[in-house]
Amino acid sequence: MxxxxxxxxxxxxxxxxxxxxxxxxxxxxxxxxxxxxxxxxxxxxxxxxxxxxxxxxxxxxxxxxxxxxxxxxxxxxxxxxxxxxxxxxxxxxxxxxxxxIKAQGDMETLKTNHKKELASIRKDTALRMALSGLVHDPADVISRLPEEKIEVGEDGSLKTDLTELLKPIQESKPYLFKEQKKEEQPPLKGALPAPPAGGSPAEKPTSQMTYSELDAYMKANPGAQI
Structure with a gap:
């Protein structure tokens, strides 16, 4: 027609x-x-x-x-x-x-590509923020992550827990990750008993001793504070 x-x-x-x-x-x-x-x-x-x-x-x-x-x-x-x-x-x-029709199609394609580009930028930014301080170069790790398993909210926040996704990468490419400082163990409540003569330090704090154990400890350490 x-x-x-x-x-x-x-x-x-x-x-x-x-x-x-x-x-x-x-x-x-x-x-x-x-x-x-x-x-x-x-x-x-x-x-x-x-x-x-x-x-x-x-x-x-x-x-x-x-x-x-x-x-x-x-x-x-x-x-x-x-x-x-x-x-x-x-x-x-x-x-x-x-x-x-072609002009309309071209514009729709442009809109679609623009949406994809914005989504990609949003995801990359969220990942870089999450990996900050954990890796030397976020780009090296991001390229190894399964993109289809990573979700980002409309506000740009990362919704996916990266722990399991990072494990295989950390095992095969440990040099990509920064060495993390081990967390110090919190001090135990209560004083530790003084080591018995010729023995090793007692492992149980005074707060966990039985009455007989505490009595024996105080007799052996008359000046100890509990």
């Missing part, structure tokens, strides 16, 4: 492109085409694009006769083709429909 586009003098200041065409092009592309069509009609007036019920472009005024319809369609095709050409189309009126 041949594609026909009609023009008409703008009857509404801010509505040069009908809703049906907006649904085809999308808001962003429609706005660009709308801007490109301003002042491109007769006597410097704006150009309106309209679409028929069957999806083809048709003259807006069907009562003007075949001659006027053909002339209007030809003018609109050329004007719209110029607008699409400015957006990267071929400029050929015969392929206007394909150019519009």
């Amino acid at each position: 041949s594609v026909e586009v009609a023009i008409q003098t703008a009857r509404k200041e801010n509505s040069m492109i009908t809703e049906s065409i907006k649904s085809l092009l999308g808001e962003e592309l429609s706005a660009q085409v709308d801007e490109a069509l301003k002042g491109k009609g007769k006597d410097g007036k704006d150009v309106d694009l309209v679409v028929g019920n069957d999806g083809s472009f048709v003259p807006s005024d069907k009562y003007d006769g075949e001659k006027r319809r053909a002339a209007a369609a030809e003018t609109a095709l050329k004007t719209a083709a110029d607008a699409v050409k400015a957006l990267g189309g071929t400029g050929d009126p015969a392929t206007l429909g394909e150019d519009v």
